[in-house]
Amino acid sequence: MNVHEYQAKDLMREAGISVLKGGTAKSGDEAVEVAKKLGGNIWVVKAQIHAGGRGKGGGVKLAKSLEEVKQFGDEIMGMTLITHQTGPEGKVVNTLLVEEGCDIDHEYYVGIVLDRDTSRITMMASREGGVDIEEIAKDSPEKIIKVGIDPAVGYNAYVGRKLGFGIGLKGDTLKKAMKFFEGLYDMYIDRDCSIAEINPLVTTKSGDVIALDAKLNFDDNALYRQPAIEELRDETEESSQELEAGKYGLSYISLDGNIGCLVNGAGLAMGTLDIIKIFGGEPANFLDVGGGATKETVQKAFEIILEDKNVKAILVNIFGGIMKCDIIAEGVVAAAKELKLSVPLVVRLEGTNVNLGKKILEESGLAITPAGDLADAAKKVVAAANGEA
């Protein structure tokens, strides 16, 4: 799960990690009120969307007067921001963050992620902050200092020293940075983060160490024990179909094509998309009904697939294990009848109770195209989507 920058900074502030003072606003006028409360004579107005690259897209502006705060606030609020992470359709800005300005001395990078190769939480820091860290990782990996943390031992001061000295800090600044690193690690663990990225972390001319930007992601599997994080969910940032699917234990991802897919198991669902492409088709979605699907969830899955008006044909591909084919077949028949299904439907069933499932489909009197194996199913659904069946 993803949160906005201002939410991430609130969590950091609570954890005693140093961030700039700021407040949210919904209009230019509100932005001015926030700026007045903050005081000073320089402010930053920032678009709050779940995507990086906001500065380049025109969503972050430095204001040198209250008039400019209002002007930039009005410009950014409601704009459709397109960045390399939003996709071509962009994202509408619904919230602004107004922050006090600061006297930047140097920009650094700090991040915490899971290193899948070592199965350890790993802290990273670089002297090259404020830029795309992926580029640094590719072109000059030696500029990124990495320290893996043994969960049995936890965080120790040497981790901070290694990172701090590694990026060239010393004296009082080093001490402040070490406090920052430790605070960030503790928060990462306490809040079940899956990514914590501070890019840039800055040192100021007055000797402070402060997070200028903050990106936090959280482990979906751990949200059950993080109710305060779950409350930060901004549903307008997530696809409504994906959210709806999640409520029924379905895993759904919308894609650009015209072939709807309903599959059990994540791997087989991915494999089904792949084989549709191999046969020249374009999948409209990824949908894993999971192992515990019922007649009702299968019906729901059909509803969600059909909300996408691009769908010209549907492929149901089930390999019954825990999932029984007759349960799927009942759901398919009920959904097809209730939703008055008008697009061609290709069904491939295999595994547990397959004969029972096939019988239910045959006796339904519905125009369902049965498929023998995976390749046959893909071939038939691609033909159907092209109007050839």
Added chain:
Amino acid sequence: MTILVGRDTKLMTVGLTGKQGTFHTLQCRDYGTNVVGGVTPGKGGITHEGIPVFNTINECIEVTGANAAMVFVPPPFAADSILECIESGIPLIIAITEGIPINDMVKVRSALKASSSILIGPNCPGIITPGECKIGIMPGHIHMPGRVGVISRSGTLTYEAVFQLTQREIGQSTCVGIGGDPVNGTSFIDCLDLFEKDPDTDAVIMIGEIGGNAESDAARWIKKNMTKPVVSFIAGASAPAGKRMGHAGAIISGGDDTAEAKYKVLEECGVTIARSPAELGEKVAEVLK
């Protein structure tokens, strides 16, 4: 012989008395697995479906001699149960549970390192040596005893591969589902090593996914150490970047963890590639010729 499980396996189920635990334990027993006990804290002393129940894993092992544990505990408590298994010293742990928090698994991995236990999973269908022993949720009837090893990050895609083999009358030595989570107990390389050393395995299918470097690491290992042919499919060639494709670990987060990047390394390392999941059976038949 075959790997990890066989006729000598004595299985206990942790979380036996729950609905899923009961159903699948009975399915395993019906398949022929020697189920000797179960653990549900607070229910020790009862007999459930003819299986003795204990409060702790140690107690169950002492009384029944169990040498493998299948974990069917809900996600909030699963890591704790796996840690209890590791502490008991049981040689093999199979965790079926999906949805264990990542940071919990990071701790489990650290504990595993200091022990001699092997953990299969979590978020996996389990392990089966056809005709001898089934531990997990896979449909037993699609399997057939034979000489091809199967390793996979996905459940249903494994069934698909096994089904294609069985249809061609190519049997399987052992099928291992290593699970779809970013932190798991056993890697592709661990299993490949066991299959390489197993005199009853002639070839291996490795089914991977987008996300992580496990397949590329395995490919390099294969080139260096493996004499038996390996056939591989990577699910998610058509997946968009940055989206979690059902499995917690199936997410493209850089340039190296796409299906295409993995296929490239696999090909360079001499692994036979199936770009379509429908070709797995056919490709194995080819390498066995």
